[in-house]
Amino acid sequence: MKYDFTSILDRHGKDAIAVDAIGAGSFGYPAPREGFDAIPMWVADMNFPVVPTIQEAMIERAKHPTFGYFMPRQEYTNAIIQWQKTHNDADVTPENIGYENGVLGGVVTALNVFCSRGDKVLLHSPTYVGFTGSLKNNGYDIVHSPLVQDENGVWRMDFEDMEKKIVEGKIHAAIFCSPHNPCGRVWEAWEVEKAMELYKKHDVMVVSDEIWSDIIRPGCKHVPTQSVSEDARMRTVALYAPSKTFNLAGLVGSYHIIYNKMIKDRCDKESSLGHYNSMNVMSMYALIGAYQPEGYEWVEELNETIAGNVDFACDYIEKHFEGVTVAKPQGTYMLFIDCAQWLEKTGKTMDELLKAGWDVGVVWQDGRAFHGKTHIRLNLALPLSRVQEAFQRLDKYVFNA
Numbered sequence: 001m002k003y004d005f006t007s008i009l010d011r012h013g014k015d016a017i018a019v020d021a022i023g024a025g026s027f028g029y030p031a032p033r034e035g036f037d038a039i040p041m042w043v044a045d046m047n048f049p050v051v052p053t054i055q056e057a058m059i060e061r062a063k064h065p066t067f068g069y070f071m072p073r074q075e076y077t078n079a080i081i082q083w084q085k086t087h088n089d090a091d092v093t094p095e096n097i098g099y100e101n102g103v104l105g106g107v108v109t110a111l112n113v114f115c116s117r118g119d120k121v122l123l124h125s126p127t128y129v130g131f132t133g134s135l136k137n138n139g140y141d142i143v144h145s146p147l148v149q150d151e152n153g154v155w156r157m158d159f160e161d162m163e164k165k166i167v168e169g170k171i172h173a174a175i176f177c178s179p180h181n182p183c184g185r186v187w188e189a190w191e192v193e194k195a196m197e198l199y200k201k202h203d204v205m206v207v208s209d210e211i212w213s214d215i216i217r218p219g220c221k222h223v224p225t226q227s228v229s230e231d232a233r234m235r236t237v238a239l240y241a242p243s244k245t246f247n248l249a250g251l252v253g254s255y256h257i258i259y260n261k262m263i264k265d266r267c268d269k270e271s272s273l274g275h276y277n278s279m280n281v282m283s284m285y286a287l288i289g290a291y292q293p294e295g296y297e298w299v300e301e302l303n304e305t306i307a308g309n310v311d312f313a314c315d316y317i318e319k320h321f322e323g324v325t326v327a328k329p330q331g332t333y334m335l336f337i338d339c340a341q342w343l344e345k346t347g348k349t350m351d352e353l354l355k356a357g358w359d360v361g362v363v364w365q366d367g368r369a370f371h372g373k374t375h376i377r378l379n380l381a382l383p384l385s386r387v388q389e390a391f392q393r394l395d396k397y398v399f400n401a
Contacts, residue, residue, distance in 0.1 A: 184329020
């Protein structure tokens with residue numbers, strides 16, 4: 001490969017919660033036992049060097065000795081337009097684009113436009129924990145429509161349940177996570193179409209979180225929510241970011257795409273009220289650096305790397321971890337493993353299982369926060385050698401101890 005996805009980075013002391021929070025008490029992840037180093041497989045950021053053009057763009061700008069008030073550059077908007085056209089075949093204009101201080105901030109802004117505080121909002125479960133916290137903090141009532149696994153273990157929307165919840169709850173806003181976190185589903189076109197037809201039927205406005213849309217398994221294809229119909233285009237606020245794709249979460253910087261002018265105007269007004277939603281000049285240059293030709297190549301290699309890690313992990317689970325199941329993700333770099341049968345067989349509790357992994361340095365994440373009662377979420381965006389080491393430890397010290 002042209003880019004580096006094999007070097008083991010030492011992120012200690014570099015402000016990374018993925019490693020520096022372990023053993024610090026703030027996130028509840030204890031330090032591993034003596035003799036084991038920590039393998040960060042919890043928070044959803046990557047342990048790979050960024051594409052060099054990001055640092056080059058930021059360093060070049062940093063050479064100038066002023067950082068006063070600034071205007072977004074035309075290159076910023078042009079880079080987004082070209083990225084969306086190339087990856088999603090979307091015809092976006094500058095008027096459709098707006099800056100967001102993170103996707104979750106954009107979600108709350110859109111809901112504040114669509115809803116009144118106390119309104120019910122439809123989400124699928126398992127549910128990204130960030131949605132749960134943001135909606136609760138802002139006074140919205142979450143109604144879950146559980147995803148169901150078909151005979152092949154593939155996570156599917158339950159359209160009958162969705163409609164029942166919408167009608168009974170008089171729901172007029174929904175969050176659509178595409179690709180889905182934590183399950184890793186990349187929705188097929190017919191699934192997105194059917195969901196949007198249901199939302200149209202019952203006049204439900206849609207906030208579509210598409211932050212994972214670039215991290216797709218080869219052979220799968222992301223279908224933008226706004227692309228499936230003219231109605232979907234006009235009732236949806238779509239949210240994107242280079243932060244997940246290029247590991248830039250610490251720089252903060254997302255954007256919305258809104259085709260409906262009335263909704264766009266209202267979202268822009270809503271996000272301006274707290275005077276918080278202003279772009280950082282270095283974040284702007286990071287996006288410009290990411291969306292260069294090298295960034296397109298880097299993402300292709302990233303997806304090949306993650307697919308290899310996913311294949312290894314799922315194959316290892318099937319062969320070595322009796323009583324543990326997983327649906328192979330089609331997107332994202334997260335696994336959402338179900339340990340129900342193993343827990344029943346061994347009589348262990350979820351807390352005991354989680355601690356056994358933490359003790360030997362496998363810092364995985366409790367799936368109960370995502371509404372997976374017997375699930376654990378694991379980040380596979382690490383060099384394959386570290387993924388292999390983690391699974392060997394889980395084999396020897398946890399699942400087959």
